[in-house]
Amino acid sequence: DAKTTQPPSMDCAEGRAANLPCNHSTISGNEYVYWYRQIHSQGPQYIIHGLKNNETNEMASLIITEDRKSSTLILPHATLRDTAVYYCIVRGATSGTYKYIFGTGTRLKVLA
Amino acid sequence: EAGVTQFPSHSVIEKGQTVTLRCDPISGHDNLYWYRRVMGKEIKFLLHFVKESKQDESGMPNNRFLAERTGGTYSTLKVQPAELEDSGVYFCASSPESGKAFFGQGTRLTVV
Numbered sequence A: 001d002a003k004t005t006q007p008p009s010m011d012c013a014e015g016r017a018a019n020l021p022c023n024h025s026t027i028s029g030n031e032y033v034y035w036y037r038q039i040h041s042q043g044p045q046y047i048i049h050g051l052k053n054n055e056t057n058e059m060a061s062l063i064i065t066e067d068r069k070s071s072t073l074i075l076p077h078a079t080l081r082d083t084a085v086y087y088c089i090v091r092g093a094t095s096g097t098y099k100y101i102f103g104t105g106t107r108l109k110v111l112a
Numbered sequence B: 001e002a003g004v005t006q007f008p009s010h011s012v013i014e015k016g017q018t019v020t021l022r023c024d025p026i027s028g029h030d031n032l033y034w035y036r037r038v039m040g041k042e043i044k045f046l047l048h049f050v051k052e053s054k055q056d057e058s059g060m061p062n063n064r065f066l067a068e069r070t071g072g073t074y075s076t077l078k079v080q081p082a083e084l085e086d087s088g089v090y091f092c093a094s095s096p097e098s099g100k101a102f103f104g105q106g107t108r109l110t111v112v
Helices: none
Strands: A009-013 A018-023 A032-038 A045-050 A061-064 A070-075 A084-091 A106-111 B005-007 B010-013 B019-024 B031-037 B043-050 B053-056 B065-068 B075-079 B088-095 B107-111
Touching (some): A009 A018, A018 A084, A045 A061, A070 A084, B043 B065
Parallel strands (some): B010 B107
Antiparallel strands (some): A061 A070, B005 B019, B031 B043
């Protein structure tokens, strides 16, 4: 079973920041938080990941709470092309725990 | 750099027939994963190879599914005999030692 909980859907106005929450209250100390998205029926696309520090790349920012029980993915200026299903995944750091367990994700709709 | 490549992109077969899906991972990636998404359901893990060895095959649904990764390069997933409930999109992903996984575009399998 997935170790994460996400809201099923969210709307965001084009040009505004999209903040997607994720709960992972049972995360272990050596487990990472990964975010992927799936646009239509394409393969999941990597966005960002982190362990305990906040992370930023060209696509998004990841804010992880100090207790690591939840995180937020931030798309700073959402565009129509960001409409997708976003998955928050907890992943281990040892070979036996590399697999991703997908939950139901959040369906983000960016509105013009 | 070439990404993860899957063949074929679509396959339509009759119930009882055999189908073989192929995945070419990113060169140098020892970890290779198979996932699938059946209609309306979540993306489910099938199995994980480390080089040519099966690290985790806990997600394989039954013995009609056989995955191989000869020589630790490309992988095949054979379904024999195919059933209607095997219809869905099969994704392959690869990753280096403990890095992020890159997904292919998937093979859409339809069993009629």
